[in-house]
Amino acid sequence: MVSIKDVSKMCGVSVATVSKALNDHSDIAEATKANIRKVAKELGYFPNSSARALKTNRTFNIGVLFVDEAQSGLTHEYFANVLDSFKVEAEAYGYDITFISKHTGHKNMSYYEHSKYRGVDGVVIACIDFSDPGVLELINGELPVVTIDHVFDNRTAILSDNANGMKSLITYLYEMGHRKIAYIHGADSSVTRNRVGSFYKTLGELGIEVPDEYVKEGIYHDPDTTAKLTRELLQMEDRPTCIIVPDDFSSIGGMNEINEQGLRIPEDISIAGYDGILLSQVLSPKLTTLQQDTKALGRIAAEKLIALIENPKASIIERVVIEGKVLQGKSVSKLN
Structure with missing residues:
Protein backbone atom coordinates (compact mmCIF):
# COMPACT_ATOMS: atom_id res chain seq x y z
CA MET A 1 0.00 0.00 0.00
CA VAL A 2 1.34 3.42 -0.96
CA SER A 3 1.96 5.69 2.03
CA ILE A 4 2.30 9.43 2.42
CA LYS A 5 6.06 8.85 2.95
CA ASP A 6 6.27 7.37 -0.57
CA VAL A 7 4.69 10.52 -1.99
CA SER A 8 7.02 12.79 -0.02
CA LYS A 9 10.08 10.81 -1.17
CA MET A 10 9.02 10.95 -4.83
CA CYS A 11 8.36 14.70 -4.63
CA GLY A 12 11.45 15.51 -2.57
CA VAL A 13 9.48 17.29 0.13
CA SER A 14 8.59 16.58 3.74
CA VAL A 15 5.62 14.48 4.86
CA ALA A 16 4.18 17.63 6.44
CA THR A 17 4.32 19.46 3.11
CA VAL A 18 2.52 16.57 1.36
CA SER A 19 -0.16 16.55 4.04
CA LYS A 20 -0.67 20.31 3.77
CA ALA A 21 -0.79 20.18 -0.01
CA LEU A 22 -3.38 17.40 -0.05
CA ASN A 23 -5.47 19.35 2.48
CA ASP A 24 -5.15 22.55 0.40
CA HIS A 25 -3.36 24.65 3.03
CA SER A 26 -2.71 28.22 1.94
CA ASP A 27 0.97 28.24 2.98
CA ILE A 28 1.91 25.79 0.18
CA ALA A 29 2.53 27.18 -3.31
CA GLU A 30 -0.08 26.23 -5.91
CA ALA A 31 2.58 24.73 -8.21
CA THR A 32 3.84 22.53 -5.35
CA LYS A 33 0.29 21.45 -4.53
CA ALA A 34 -0.38 20.55 -8.14
CA ASN A 35 2.78 18.48 -8.41
CA ILE A 36 2.15 16.63 -5.14
CA ARG A 37 -1.45 15.82 -6.14
CA LYS A 38 -0.24 14.60 -9.54
CA VAL A 39 2.38 12.31 -7.99
CA ALA A 40 -0.09 11.04 -5.36
CA LYS A 41 -2.57 10.16 -8.09
CA GLU A 42 0.06 8.41 -10.21
CA LEU A 43 1.24 6.36 -7.23
CA GLY A 44 -2.33 5.50 -6.26
CA TYR A 45 -2.13 7.15 -2.85
CA PHE A 46 -5.40 7.72 -0.96
CA PRO A 47 -5.56 9.42 2.45
CA ASN A 48 -6.53 7.00 5.22
CA SER A 49 -9.72 8.05 7.00
CA SER A 50 -8.61 6.43 10.27
CA ALA A 51 -5.36 8.39 10.22
CA ARG A 52 -7.25 11.58 9.48
CA ALA A 53 -9.60 10.86 12.39
CA LEU A 54 -6.66 10.47 14.79
CA LYS A 55 -5.17 13.75 13.64
CA THR A 56 -8.35 15.87 13.51
CA ASN A 57 -10.38 14.12 16.22
CA ARG A 58 -13.19 13.89 13.64
CA THR A 59 -14.33 10.98 11.49
CA PHE A 60 -16.00 13.11 8.82
CA ASP A 161 -43.56 26.23 7.41
CA ASN A 162 -46.53 23.97 8.15
CA ALA A 163 -48.75 26.71 9.58
CA ASN A 164 -48.43 29.05 6.59
CA GLY A 165 -48.40 26.09 4.22
CA MET A 166 -51.81 24.95 5.42
CA LYS A 167 -53.05 28.55 5.41
CA SER A 168 -52.01 28.94 1.76
CA LEU A 169 -53.73 25.68 0.81
CA ILE A 170 -56.97 26.55 2.64
CA THR A 171 -56.97 30.04 1.15
CA TYR A 172 -56.68 28.58 -2.35
CA LEU A 173 -59.55 26.15 -1.70
CA TYR A 174 -61.66 29.03 -0.37
CA GLU A 175 -60.89 31.12 -3.45
CA MET A 176 -62.04 28.17 -5.56
CA GLY A 177 -65.42 28.46 -3.84
CA HIS A 178 -65.17 25.66 -1.27
CA ARG A 179 -66.82 26.17 2.12
CA LYS A 180 -67.25 22.53 3.21
CA ILE A 181 -63.63 21.43 3.65
CA ALA A 182 -62.74 18.22 5.48
CA TYR A 183 -59.31 17.26 6.77
CA ILE A 184 -57.85 13.78 7.29
CA HIS A 185 -54.66 14.53 9.21
CA GLY A 186 -51.73 12.37 10.28
CA ALA A 187 -50.98 10.99 13.75
CA ASP A 188 -50.11 13.36 16.57
CA SER A 189 -46.80 15.23 16.13
CA SER A 190 -45.64 18.85 16.12
CA VAL A 191 -46.12 18.87 12.33
CA THR A 192 -49.70 17.63 12.69
CA ARG A 193 -50.52 20.04 15.49
CA ASN A 194 -49.29 23.01 13.45
CA ARG A 195 -51.25 21.95 10.38
CA VAL A 196 -54.46 21.19 12.28
CA GLY A 197 -54.22 24.43 14.25
CA SER A 198 -53.70 26.42 11.05
CA PHE A 199 -56.62 24.56 9.41
CA TYR A 200 -59.05 25.68 12.12
CA LYS A 201 -57.54 29.15 12.49
CA THR A 202 -57.62 29.95 8.76
CA LEU A 203 -61.18 28.72 8.27
CA GLY A 204 -62.25 30.62 11.39
CA GLU A 205 -60.76 33.83 9.99
CA LEU A 206 -62.71 33.17 6.79
CA GLY A 207 -65.93 32.86 8.80
CA ILE A 208 -66.33 29.11 8.32
CA GLU A 209 -67.30 26.80 11.16
CA VAL A 210 -65.93 23.27 10.81
CA PRO A 211 -68.14 20.35 11.92
CA ASP A 212 -66.26 17.96 14.21
CA GLU A 213 -67.00 15.02 11.91
CA TYR A 214 -65.16 16.80 9.07
CA VAL A 215 -61.81 16.32 10.84
CA LYS A 216 -60.46 12.78 11.16
CA GLU A 217 -57.18 11.40 12.47
CA GLY A 218 -55.40 9.16 10.01
CA ILE A 219 -51.81 8.03 9.47
CA TYR A 220 -49.14 9.60 7.31
CA HIS A 221 -48.05 7.65 4.24
CA ASP A 222 -50.93 5.18 4.57
CA PRO A 223 -53.36 4.98 1.60
CA ASP A 224 -55.48 2.24 3.24
CA THR A 225 -56.36 4.31 6.30
CA THR A 226 -57.00 7.35 4.12
CA ALA A 227 -59.34 5.28 1.92
CA LYS A 228 -61.34 4.13 4.97
CA LEU A 229 -61.70 7.66 6.35
CA THR A 230 -62.55 9.06 2.91
CA ARG A 231 -65.37 6.49 2.72
CA GLU A 232 -66.73 7.76 6.05
CA LEU A 233 -66.72 11.34 4.78
CA LEU A 234 -68.44 10.39 1.53
CA GLN A 235 -71.20 8.60 3.43
CA MET A 236 -72.13 11.74 5.39
CA GLU A 237 -75.53 13.24 4.62
CA ASP A 238 -73.95 16.70 4.40
CA ARG A 239 -70.64 15.62 2.94
CA PRO A 240 -67.73 18.00 2.25
CA THR A 241 -67.02 19.40 -1.21
CA CYS A 242 -63.26 19.02 -0.70
CA ILE A 243 -61.12 16.61 1.33
CA ILE A 244 -57.54 17.37 2.38
CA VAL A 245 -55.56 14.16 2.97
CA PRO A 246 -52.46 13.74 5.20
CA ASP A 247 -49.94 13.65 2.33
CA ASP A 248 -49.65 13.04 -1.40
CA PHE A 249 -48.88 9.32 -1.08
CA SER A 250 -51.96 8.79 1.08
CA SER A 251 -54.07 10.58 -1.54
CA ILE A 252 -53.93 7.40 -3.65
CA GLY A 253 -56.24 5.73 -1.13
CA GLY A 254 -58.62 8.69 -1.08
CA MET A 255 -58.77 8.98 -4.86
CA ASN A 256 -59.31 5.24 -5.31
CA GLU A 257 -62.17 5.28 -2.80
CA ILE A 258 -63.83 8.23 -4.54
CA ASN A 259 -63.62 6.40 -7.85
CA GLU A 260 -65.01 3.19 -6.31
CA GLN A 261 -68.01 5.16 -5.05
CA GLY A 262 -68.73 6.15 -8.65
CA LEU A 263 -67.78 9.78 -8.10
CA ARG A 264 -65.59 11.95 -10.30
CA ILE A 265 -62.64 14.11 -9.27
CA PRO A 266 -63.06 17.09 -9.24
CA GLU A 267 -66.56 17.29 -10.78
CA ASP A 268 -68.32 15.53 -7.87
CA ILE A 269 -65.79 16.04 -5.09
CA SER A 270 -62.39 17.69 -4.80
CA ILE A 271 -59.27 16.39 -3.07
CA ALA A 272 -56.01 18.07 -2.02
CA GLY A 273 -52.73 16.64 -0.77
CA TYR A 274 -49.62 17.85 1.03
CA ASP A 275 -45.88 17.56 0.22
CA GLY A 276 -45.68 18.15 -3.55
CA ILE A 277 -43.79 14.94 -4.35
CA LEU A 278 -43.34 13.84 -7.97
CA LEU A 279 -46.15 11.30 -7.62
CA SER A 280 -48.68 14.08 -7.04
CA GLN A 281 -47.97 15.55 -10.46
CA VAL A 282 -48.30 12.29 -12.43
CA LEU A 283 -51.60 11.18 -10.89
CA SER A 284 -54.75 11.65 -12.95
CA PRO A 285 -56.08 14.17 -12.30
CA LYS A 286 -52.92 15.99 -11.25
CA LEU A 287 -53.14 16.56 -7.51
CA THR A 288 -53.62 19.98 -5.97
CA THR A 289 -51.12 20.07 -3.11
CA LEU A 290 -48.78 22.13 -0.95
CA GLN A 291 -45.23 21.57 -2.16
CA GLN A 292 -42.55 21.57 0.54
CA ASP A 293 -39.03 22.67 -0.39
CA THR A 294 -37.19 19.40 0.29
Whole structure:
Protein backbone atom coordinates (compact mmCIF):
# COMPACT_ATOMS: atom_id res chain seq x y z
CA MET A 1 0.00 0.00 0.00
CA VAL A 2 1.34 3.42 -0.96
CA SER A 3 1.96 5.69 2.03
CA ILE A 4 2.30 9.43 2.42
CA LYS A 5 6.06 8.85 2.95
CA ASP A 6 6.27 7.37 -0.57
CA VAL A 7 4.69 10.52 -1.99
CA SER A 8 7.02 12.79 -0.02
CA LYS A 9 10.08 10.81 -1.17
CA MET A 10 9.02 10.95 -4.83
CA CYS A 11 8.36 14.70 -4.63
CA GLY A 12 11.45 15.51 -2.57
CA VAL A 13 9.48 17.29 0.13
CA SER A 14 8.59 16.58 3.74
CA VAL A 15 5.62 14.48 4.86
CA ALA A 16 4.18 17.63 6.44
CA THR A 17 4.32 19.46 3.11
CA VAL A 18 2.52 16.57 1.36
CA SER A 19 -0.16 16.55 4.04
CA LYS A 20 -0.67 20.31 3.77
CA ALA A 21 -0.79 20.18 -0.01
CA LEU A 22 -3.38 17.40 -0.05
CA ASN A 23 -5.47 19.35 2.48
CA ASP A 24 -5.15 22.55 0.40
CA HIS A 25 -3.36 24.65 3.03
CA SER A 26 -2.71 28.22 1.94
CA ASP A 27 0.97 28.24 2.98
CA ILE A 28 1.91 25.79 0.18
CA ALA A 29 2.53 27.18 -3.31
CA GLU A 30 -0.08 26.23 -5.91
CA ALA A 31 2.58 24.73 -8.21
CA THR A 32 3.84 22.53 -5.35
CA LYS A 33 0.29 21.45 -4.53
CA ALA A 34 -0.38 20.55 -8.14
CA ASN A 35 2.78 18.48 -8.41
CA ILE A 36 2.15 16.63 -5.14
CA ARG A 37 -1.45 15.82 -6.14
CA LYS A 38 -0.24 14.60 -9.54
CA VAL A 39 2.38 12.31 -7.99
CA ALA A 40 -0.09 11.04 -5.36
CA LYS A 41 -2.57 10.16 -8.09
CA GLU A 42 0.06 8.41 -10.21
CA LEU A 43 1.24 6.36 -7.23
CA GLY A 44 -2.33 5.50 -6.26
CA TYR A 45 -2.13 7.15 -2.85
CA PHE A 46 -5.40 7.72 -0.96
CA PRO A 47 -5.56 9.42 2.45
CA ASN A 48 -6.53 7.00 5.22
CA SER A 49 -9.72 8.05 7.00
CA SER A 50 -8.61 6.43 10.27
CA ALA A 51 -5.36 8.39 10.22
CA ARG A 52 -7.25 11.58 9.48
CA ALA A 53 -9.60 10.86 12.39
CA LEU A 54 -6.66 10.47 14.79
CA LYS A 55 -5.17 13.75 13.64
CA THR A 56 -8.35 15.87 13.51
CA ASN A 57 -10.38 14.12 16.22
CA ARG A 58 -13.19 13.89 13.64
CA THR A 59 -14.33 10.98 11.49
CA PHE A 60 -16.00 13.11 8.82
CA ASN A 61 -18.98 10.82 9.19
CA ILE A 62 -22.52 12.05 9.94
CA GLY A 63 -25.29 9.90 11.38
CA VAL A 64 -28.79 9.99 9.91
CA LEU A 65 -31.70 8.86 12.07
CA PHE A 66 -34.93 8.42 10.14
CA VAL A 67 -37.84 6.34 11.44
CA ASP A 68 -41.45 6.93 10.35
CA GLU A 69 -44.61 5.41 11.81
CA ALA A 70 -45.41 3.45 8.65
CA GLN A 71 -41.89 1.91 8.63
CA SER A 72 -41.61 2.97 4.99
CA GLY A 73 -37.91 3.80 5.12
CA LEU A 74 -36.48 5.48 2.04
CA THR A 75 -39.58 4.61 0.01
CA HIS A 76 -41.07 7.64 1.82
CA GLU A 77 -40.53 10.05 -1.08
CA TYR A 78 -40.77 13.28 0.94
CA PHE A 79 -38.12 12.28 3.47
CA ALA A 80 -36.07 10.52 0.78
CA ASN A 81 -35.85 13.83 -1.10
CA VAL A 82 -34.89 15.72 2.07
CA LEU A 83 -32.20 13.19 2.98
CA ASP A 84 -30.86 13.04 -0.57
CA SER A 85 -30.37 16.82 -0.50
CA PHE A 86 -28.73 16.46 2.93
CA LYS A 87 -26.38 13.78 1.58
CA VAL A 88 -25.35 15.84 -1.46
CA GLU A 89 -24.51 18.86 0.70
CA ALA A 90 -22.66 16.80 3.33
CA GLU A 91 -20.57 15.07 0.66
CA ALA A 92 -19.66 18.47 -0.81
CA TYR A 93 -18.08 19.25 2.59
CA GLY A 94 -16.22 15.91 2.60
CA TYR A 95 -18.52 13.99 4.94
CA ASP A 96 -19.87 10.45 4.61
CA ILE A 97 -23.30 9.29 5.78
CA THR A 98 -24.17 6.45 8.17
CA PHE A 99 -27.74 5.45 8.99
CA ILE A 100 -28.36 5.05 12.72
CA SER A 101 -30.55 2.23 14.01
CA LYS A 102 -31.15 0.10 17.09
CA HIS A 103 -29.93 -3.06 15.40
CA THR A 104 -26.38 -3.77 14.22
CA GLY A 105 -25.85 -7.37 13.24
CA HIS A 106 -27.00 -9.42 16.23
CA LYS A 107 -26.49 -6.53 18.64
CA ASN A 108 -29.25 -4.33 20.03
CA MET A 109 -28.19 -0.86 21.09
CA SER A 110 -29.74 2.55 21.53
CA TYR A 111 -29.51 5.25 18.86
CA TYR A 112 -26.96 7.03 21.05
CA GLU A 113 -24.90 3.86 21.51
CA HIS A 114 -24.95 3.16 17.77
CA SER A 115 -23.87 6.74 17.06
CA LYS A 116 -20.92 6.37 19.43
CA TYR A 117 -20.15 2.90 18.07
CA ARG A 118 -19.92 4.28 14.54
CA GLY A 119 -17.99 7.33 15.75
CA VAL A 120 -20.17 9.86 13.93
CA ASP A 121 -19.34 13.54 14.37
CA GLY A 122 -23.01 14.55 14.57
CA VAL A 123 -26.54 13.36 13.84
CA VAL A 124 -29.48 14.68 11.84
CA ILE A 125 -32.87 13.44 13.04
CA ALA A 126 -35.90 13.29 10.76
CA CYS A 127 -38.64 11.09 12.18
CA ILE A 128 -42.22 11.03 13.40
CA ASP A 129 -41.86 9.98 17.04
CA PHE A 130 -39.66 12.57 18.70
CA SER A 131 -40.94 11.41 22.10
CA ASP A 132 -39.11 8.07 21.71
CA PRO A 133 -36.76 7.68 24.73
CA GLY A 134 -34.00 6.65 22.33
CA VAL A 135 -34.39 9.89 20.39
CA LEU A 136 -34.45 11.92 23.60
CA GLU A 137 -31.21 10.25 24.71
CA LEU A 138 -29.55 11.53 21.54
CA ILE A 139 -31.09 14.99 21.96
CA ASN A 140 -29.75 15.26 25.50
CA GLY A 141 -26.32 13.81 24.69
CA GLU A 142 -23.12 15.65 23.80
CA LEU A 143 -23.14 14.93 20.06
CA PRO A 144 -24.06 17.81 17.71
CA VAL A 145 -27.66 17.27 16.56
CA VAL A 146 -29.96 19.01 14.10
CA THR A 147 -33.64 18.07 13.86
CA ILE A 148 -35.93 18.32 10.84
CA ASP A 149 -39.58 19.31 11.41
CA HIS A 150 -39.45 19.25 15.20
CA VAL A 151 -38.31 21.75 17.83
CA PHE A 152 -36.33 21.02 21.00
CA ASP A 153 -35.23 23.91 23.21
CA ASN A 154 -31.58 22.84 23.12
CA ARG A 155 -31.18 21.90 19.45
CA THR A 156 -31.15 23.65 16.07
CA ALA A 157 -34.22 22.78 14.01
CA ILE A 158 -34.95 23.06 10.30
CA LEU A 159 -38.69 23.41 9.82
CA SER A 160 -41.08 23.37 6.93
CA ASP A 161 -43.56 26.23 7.41
CA ASN A 162 -46.53 23.97 8.15
CA ALA A 163 -48.75 26.71 9.58
CA ASN A 164 -48.43 29.05 6.59
CA GLY A 165 -48.40 26.09 4.22
CA MET A 166 -51.81 24.95 5.42
CA LYS A 167 -53.05 28.55 5.41
CA SER A 168 -52.01 28.94 1.76
CA LEU A 169 -53.73 25.68 0.81
CA ILE A 170 -56.97 26.55 2.64
CA THR A 171 -56.97 30.04 1.15
CA TYR A 172 -56.68 28.58 -2.35
CA LEU A 173 -59.55 26.15 -1.70
CA TYR A 174 -61.66 29.03 -0.37
CA GLU A 175 -60.89 31.12 -3.45
CA MET A 176 -62.04 28.17 -5.56
CA GLY A 177 -65.42 28.46 -3.84
CA HIS A 178 -65.17 25.66 -1.27
CA ARG A 179 -66.82 26.17 2.12
CA LYS A 180 -67.25 22.53 3.21
CA ILE A 181 -63.63 21.43 3.65
CA ALA A 182 -62.74 18.22 5.48
CA TYR A 183 -59.31 17.26 6.77
CA ILE A 184 -57.85 13.78 7.29
CA HIS A 185 -54.66 14.53 9.21
CA GLY A 186 -51.73 12.37 10.28
CA ALA A 187 -50.98 10.99 13.75
CA ASP A 188 -50.11 13.36 16.57
CA SER A 189 -46.80 15.23 16.13
CA SER A 190 -45.64 18.85 16.12
CA VAL A 191 -46.12 18.87 12.33
CA THR A 192 -49.70 17.63 12.69
CA ARG A 193 -50.52 20.04 15.49
CA ASN A 194 -49.29 23.01 13.45
CA ARG A 195 -51.25 21.95 10.38
CA VAL A 196 -54.46 21.19 12.28
CA GLY A 197 -54.22 24.43 14.25
CA SER A 198 -53.70 26.42 11.05
CA PHE A 199 -56.62 24.56 9.41
CA TYR A 200 -59.05 25.68 12.12
CA LYS A 201 -57.54 29.15 12.49
CA THR A 202 -57.62 29.95 8.76
CA LEU A 203 -61.18 28.72 8.27
CA GLY A 204 -62.25 30.62 11.39
CA GLU A 205 -60.76 33.83 9.99
CA LEU A 206 -62.71 33.17 6.79
CA GLY A 207 -65.93 32.86 8.80
CA ILE A 208 -66.33 29.11 8.32
CA GLU A 209 -67.30 26.80 11.16
CA VAL A 210 -65.93 23.27 10.81
CA PRO A 211 -68.14 20.35 11.92
CA ASP A 212 -66.26 17.96 14.21
CA GLU A 213 -67.00 15.02 11.91
CA TYR A 214 -65.16 16.80 9.07
CA VAL A 215 -61.81 16.32 10.84
CA LYS A 216 -60.46 12.78 11.16
CA GLU A 217 -57.18 11.40 12.47
CA GLY A 218 -55.40 9.16 10.01
CA ILE A 219 -51.81 8.03 9.47
CA TYR A 220 -49.14 9.60 7.31
CA HIS A 221 -48.05 7.65 4.24
CA ASP A 222 -50.93 5.18 4.57
CA PRO A 223 -53.36 4.98 1.60
CA ASP A 224 -55.48 2.24 3.24
CA THR A 225 -56.36 4.31 6.30
CA THR A 226 -57.00 7.35 4.12
CA ALA A 227 -59.34 5.28 1.92
CA LYS A 228 -61.34 4.13 4.97
CA LEU A 229 -61.70 7.66 6.35
CA THR A 230 -62.55 9.06 2.91
CA ARG A 231 -65.37 6.49 2.72
CA GLU A 232 -66.73 7.76 6.05
CA LEU A 233 -66.72 11.34 4.78
CA LEU A 234 -68.44 10.39 1.53
CA GLN A 235 -71.20 8.60 3.43
CA MET A 236 -72.13 11.74 5.39
CA GLU A 237 -75.53 13.24 4.62
CA ASP A 238 -73.95 16.70 4.40
CA ARG A 239 -70.64 15.62 2.94
CA PRO A 240 -67.73 18.00 2.25
CA THR A 241 -67.02 19.40 -1.21
CA CYS A 242 -63.26 19.02 -0.70
CA ILE A 243 -61.12 16.61 1.33
CA ILE A 244 -57.54 17.37 2.38
CA VAL A 245 -55.56 14.16 2.97
CA PRO A 246 -52.46 13.74 5.20
CA ASP A 247 -49.94 13.65 2.33
CA ASP A 248 -49.65 13.04 -1.40
CA PHE A 249 -48.88 9.32 -1.08
CA SER A 250 -51.96 8.79 1.08
CA SER A 251 -54.07 10.58 -1.54
CA ILE A 252 -53.93 7.40 -3.65
CA GLY A 253 -56.24 5.73 -1.13
CA GLY A 254 -58.62 8.69 -1.08
CA MET A 255 -58.77 8.98 -4.86
CA ASN A 256 -59.31 5.24 -5.31
CA GLU A 257 -62.17 5.28 -2.80
CA ILE A 258 -63.83 8.23 -4.54
CA ASN A 259 -63.62 6.40 -7.85
CA GLU A 260 -65.01 3.19 -6.31
CA GLN A 261 -68.01 5.16 -5.05
CA GLY A 262 -68.73 6.15 -8.65
CA LEU A 263 -67.78 9.78 -8.10
CA ARG A 264 -65.59 11.95 -10.30
CA ILE A 265 -62.64 14.11 -9.27
CA PRO A 266 -63.06 17.09 -9.24
CA GLU A 267 -66.56 17.29 -10.78
CA ASP A 268 -68.32 15.53 -7.87
CA ILE A 269 -65.79 16.04 -5.09
CA SER A 270 -62.39 17.69 -4.80
CA ILE A 271 -59.27 16.39 -3.07
CA ALA A 272 -56.01 18.07 -2.02
CA GLY A 273 -52.73 16.64 -0.77
CA TYR A 274 -49.62 17.85 1.03
CA ASP A 275 -45.88 17.56 0.22
CA GLY A 276 -45.68 18.15 -3.55
CA ILE A 277 -43.79 14.94 -4.35
CA LEU A 278 -43.34 13.84 -7.97
CA LEU A 279 -46.15 11.30 -7.62
CA SER A 280 -48.68 14.08 -7.04
CA GLN A 281 -47.97 15.55 -10.46
CA VAL A 282 -48.30 12.29 -12.43
CA LEU A 283 -51.60 11.18 -10.89
CA SER A 284 -54.75 11.65 -12.95
CA PRO A 285 -56.08 14.17 -12.30
CA LYS A 286 -52.92 15.99 -11.25
CA LEU A 287 -53.14 16.56 -7.51
CA THR A 288 -53.62 19.98 -5.97
CA THR A 289 -51.12 20.07 -3.11
CA LEU A 290 -48.78 22.13 -0.95
CA GLN A 291 -45.23 21.57 -2.16
CA GLN A 292 -42.55 21.57 0.54
CA ASP A 293 -39.03 22.67 -0.39
CA THR A 294 -37.19 19.40 0.29
CA LYS A 295 -33.95 20.57 -1.33
CA ALA A 296 -33.69 23.57 0.97
CA LEU A 297 -34.64 21.52 4.05
CA GLY A 298 -31.88 18.96 3.43
CA ARG A 299 -29.24 21.42 2.30
CA ILE A 300 -29.67 23.81 5.23
CA ALA A 301 -29.83 20.93 7.74
CA ALA A 302 -26.43 19.75 6.48
CA GLU A 303 -24.96 23.26 6.55
CA LYS A 304 -26.09 23.87 10.14
CA LEU A 305 -24.95 20.47 11.42
CA ILE A 306 -21.51 20.76 9.83
CA ALA A 307 -21.13 24.26 11.29
CA LEU A 308 -21.88 22.81 14.75
CA ILE A 309 -19.31 20.06 14.20
CA GLU A 310 -16.53 22.24 12.84
CA ASN A 311 -16.96 25.31 15.03
CA PRO A 312 -18.72 24.23 18.25
CA LYS A 313 -17.63 27.30 20.22
CA ALA A 314 -19.57 29.53 17.83
CA SER A 315 -22.69 27.37 17.85
CA ILE A 316 -26.08 28.94 18.48
CA ILE A 317 -29.52 27.35 18.62
CA GLU A 318 -31.51 28.31 15.52
CA ARG A 319 -34.99 27.81 14.11
CA VAL A 320 -34.83 27.93 10.33
CA VAL A 321 -38.26 27.97 8.66
CA ILE A 322 -38.59 26.97 4.99
CA GLU A 323 -41.63 28.13 3.02
CA GLY A 324 -43.61 25.98 0.59
CA LYS A 325 -46.01 26.82 -2.25
CA VAL A 326 -49.38 25.67 -3.58
CA LEU A 327 -49.35 23.53 -6.73
CA GLN A 328 -52.81 24.10 -8.17
CA GLY A 329 -53.15 20.81 -10.05
CA LYS A 330 -56.48 19.61 -11.46
CA SER A 331 -58.09 17.86 -8.48
CA VAL A 332 -59.99 20.86 -7.09
CA SER A 333 -63.05 22.20 -8.88
CA LYS A 334 -64.14 25.80 -9.17
CA LEU A 335 -67.49 26.21 -7.41
CA ASN A 336 -69.92 29.02 -8.11
